[in-house]
Amino acid sequence: MADATYQPGQHPDLPPPPSTTGVVGWVRNNLLSSPLNIFLTVVSGLLVYFVATSVYEWGFANADFSGASRQDCTSGGACWALINVRFGQFIYGFYPEAQRWRVNLAFVGLVVALWPLLFDNVPARKQLLWYAGAYPIIAFVLLLGGFGLESVETAKFGGFLLTMVIGVTGIAVSLPLGIVLALGRRSDMLFIRTICIGFIEFIRGVPLITLLFVASTLLSFFLPPGTTFNLLLRVLIMVTLFSSAYLAEVVRGGLQAIPVGQREAAESLGLGYWRTMYLIILPQALKISIPGIVNSFIGLFKDTTLVAIIGLLDPLGIGRAALADTKWQGLSSEVYVFVAVLFFIFSFGMSRYSLYLEKKLEVGHAS
Amino acid sequence: MSEAHVTETPDGAPSNDVLIQIIGMHKWYGSFHVLKDINLTVRRGERIVVCGPSGSGKSTMIRCINRLEEHQRGKVIVEGIELSNDLKKIDEVRREVGMVFQQFNLFPHLTVLENCTLGPIWVRKLPKVEAEEIAMRYLERVKIPEQAAKYPGQLSGGQQQRVAIARSLCMSPNVMLFDEPTSALDPEMIKEVLDVMIGLAEDGMTMLVVSHEMGFARRVADRVIFMDEGEIIEQNEPHAFFENPQSDRTKLFLSQILNH
Numbered sequence: 001m002a003d004a005t006y007q008p009g010q011h012p013d014l015p016p017p018p019s020t021t022g023v024v025g026w027v028r029n030n031l032l033s034s035p036l037n038i039f040l041t042v043v044s045g046l047l048v049y050f051v052a053t054s055v056y057e058w059g060f061a062n063a064d065f066s067g068a069s070r071q072d073c074t075s076g077g078a079c080w081a082l083i084n085v086r087f088g089q090f091i092y093g094f095y096p097e098a099q100r101w102r103v104n105l106a107f108v109g110l111v112v113a114l115w116p117l118l119f120d121n122v123p124a125r126k127q128l129l130w131y132a133g134a135y136p137i138i139a140f141v142l143l144l145g146g147f148g149l150e151s152v153e154t155a156k157f158g159g160f161l162l163t164m165v166i167g168v169t170g171i172a173v174s175l176p177l178g179i180v181l182a183l184g185r186r187s188d189m190l191f192i193r194t195i196c197i198g199f200i201e202f203i204r205g206v207p208l209i210t211l212l213f214v215a216s217t218l219l220s221f222f223l224p225p226g227t228t229f230n231l232l233l234r235v236l237i238m239v240t241l242f243s244s245a246y247l248a249e250v251v252r253g254g255l256q257a258i259p260v261g262q263r264e265a266a267e268s269l270g271l272g273y274w275r276t277m278y279l280i281i282l283p284q285a286l287k288i289s290i291p292g293i294v295n296s297f298i299g300l301f302k303d304t305t306l307v308a309i310i311g312l313l314d315p316l317g318i319g320r321a322a323l324a325d326t327k328w329q330g331l332s333s334e335v336y337v338f339v340a341v342l343f344f345i346f347s348f349g350m351s352r353y354s355l356y357l358e359k360k361l362e363v364g365h366a367s
Numbered sequence: 368m369s370e371a372h373v374t375e376t377p378d379g380a381p382s383n384d385v386l387i388q389i390i391g392m393h394k395w396y397g398s399f400h401v402l403k404d405i406n407l408t409v410r411r412g413e414r415i416v417v418c419g420p421s422g423s424g425k426s427t428m429i430r431c432i433n434r435l436e437e438h439q440r441g442k443v444i445v446e447g448i449e450l451s452n453d454l455k456k457i458d459e460v461r462r463e464v465g466m467v468f469q470q471f472n473l474f475p476h477l478t479v480l481e482n483c484t485l486g487p488i489w490v491r492k493l494p495k496v497e498a499e500e501i502a503m504r505y506l507e508r509v510k511i512p513e514q515a516a517k518y519p520g521q522l523s524g525g526q527q528q529r530v531a532i533a534r535s536l537c538m539s540p541n542v543m544l545f546d547e548p549t550s551a552l553d554p555e556m557i558k559e560v561l562d563v564m565i566g567l568a569e570d571g572m573t574m575l576v577v578s579h580e581m582g583f584a585r586r587v588a589d590r591v592i593f594m595d596e597g598e599i600i601e602q603n604e605p606h607a608f609f610e611n612p613q614s615d616r617t618k619l620f621l622s623q624i625l626n627h
């Protein structure tokens with residue numbers, strides 16, 4: 001097709017050539033743009049095919065899903081019967097079976113509470129936010145008992161319930177704490193600055209597992225004899241402090257990236273320090289810190305598995321207990337794959353949410 | 368220099384007439400003596416243009432007026448309030464003093480309208496509706512009401528600077544400080560900002576402007592101040608300042624900026 005000629009200034013807008021758009025254009029541009037690209041496409045295609053079929057055969061086609069012991073697994077693939085039998089423990093730990101509905105309700109309640117916090121086009125968002133504010137109390141009563149509900153000791157918490165309790169509490173408390181620490185570290189007041197730097201550097205310099213050991217053993221020396229200070233609470237405090245120190249550094253990075261002119265402009269309007277931080281500096285600093293913040297959250301979420309070492313039965317702890325059972329020996333692949341998938345679902349969800357949030361907040365940040 | 372200061376405020380002038388008074392102010396950055404014995408009185412309604420070579424301390428001086436910088440000796444008195452470490456007094460002064468920066472410093476995460484209503488809502492405690500009315504009035508005055516819903520990043524430099532002016536005006540300040548408001552702008556945008564500033568001057572706003580726009584100075588200034596190396600070298604009404612500069616440094620400076 002010969003191109004028509006136009007008078008200067010008369011050229012109309014034409015559609016792009018068909019080979020650059022649509023599925024065909026995409027495949028051409030992304031998969032087959034050069035000999036090297038074609039080669040890589042073929043090799044990775046084969047690799048994906050090979051891995052996918054082996055996983056499928058092991059995990060589904062040749063797998064057994066029910067049975068009472070390892071002997072019942074005869075198909076040669078994965079033996080999911082173990083997971084099936086112990087599923088309740090993986091999720092609830094030793095929470096009394098008759099009371100498990102409370103855990104389910106608390107989980108549903110959590111989803112409803114997160115909804116208005118994570119998304120802003122939510123019907124009745126204002127009321128839901130009030131509910132989200134009250135949720136910690138609701139969850140506390142639901143899980144531990146009171147108001148007519150039978151009381152359940154935290155020692156019975158385990159499995160994924162334990163992961164969620166530690167992960168969600170840690171995330172919810174460590175973010176505000178981390179922000180305060182980050183602001184404190186940049187404070188003009190020497191005393192506050194010194195305390196914050198000391199705290200952050202100390203916590204960051206120590207492995208989480210040692211803090212957990214301190215929580216499980218050493219703390220009792222400092223408490224008056226006879227007091228019982230709930231182990232789960234001690235673990236929660238340590239995990240939260242640990243995570244807040246990391247978050248403080250992430251947030252500080254964000255704060256440093258905001259030009260000083262922002263603070264000067266806000267303060268010259270007569271907004272004091274706190275309103276300048278709350279209205280101007282933090283919204284911008286947190287926005288650019290989102291990837292780092294979510295990264296820390298994912299780290300915290302996965303680090304909850306460390307509590308298995310001090311004897312709490314999170315999914316890994318439950319898994320190890322299951323493997324010690326002579327009926328089910330040798331099934332570590334199944335157990336660890338299952339736990340990995342469980343964690344992956346939540347971590348990947350967080351990661352996607354952070355991308356969504358970054359996209360949403362992109363508007364108006366051109367300058 | 369202090370003689371000049373005395374002649375500027377003849378005895379018996381009502382104290383209400385004096386908006387800003389800087390008396391024997393010194394400032395150091397570490398051991399670097401950046402401002403030396405600054406004396407300046409700004410009367411209500413007065414328009415002052417400050418010029419001088421780069422690094423002479425012009426920005427530092429006007430930033431001492433709303434305490435973005437603190438001085439170490441002397442006094443700065445704004446609307447009868449002497450600036451000290453008292454945070455309450457600092458905020459009181461900042462409410463009455465508008466400031467426009469070279470780099471605009473608009474809040475990029477807020478729309479133009481929100482930039483303008485922030486101060487009235489959070490500092491003046493006005494209801495949102497009223498704050499928005501005021502904001503729209505000033506956005507009209509700087510001739511960009513149609514941009515109210517946009518974010519600063521979507522505007523040109525000249526438009527951003529006009530929003531910055533509107534944002535300050537929304538606080539109904541008694542005096543406006545401008546720190547080189549046009550020097551980050553392309554030539555075709557300078558005029559739109561200067562026009563807004565001329566309009567403000569004609570309406571009687573008290574203004575203290577750091578600028579090298581000599582055309583603007585001739586047109587609106589009551590007084591032009593020349594600074595060099597942290598001192599006020601010379602001040603005069605514009606005609607005399609430009610036609611008959613007294614000090615050699617002023618002459619040199621003027622020949623440099625007028626000859627390109």
Ligand SMILES: Nc1ncnc2c1ncn2[C@@H]1O[C@H](COP(=O)(O)OP(=O)(O)OP(=O)(O)O)[C@@H](O)[C@H]1O
Pocket residue numbers: 396399401419420421422423424425426427428
């Ligand atoms: N925060 C600071 N710490 C140390 N020195 C500084 C600081 N800010 C400014 N100075 C120095 O103080 C002097 C005066 O700076 P100032 O910004 O007031 O000059 P200016 O007259 O506004 O110059 P310009 O026309 O370039 O804006 C300069 O020599 C500058 O290097």
Ligand SMILES: [Mg+2]
Pocket residue numbers: 425426427546547
């Ligand atoms: Mg300057």
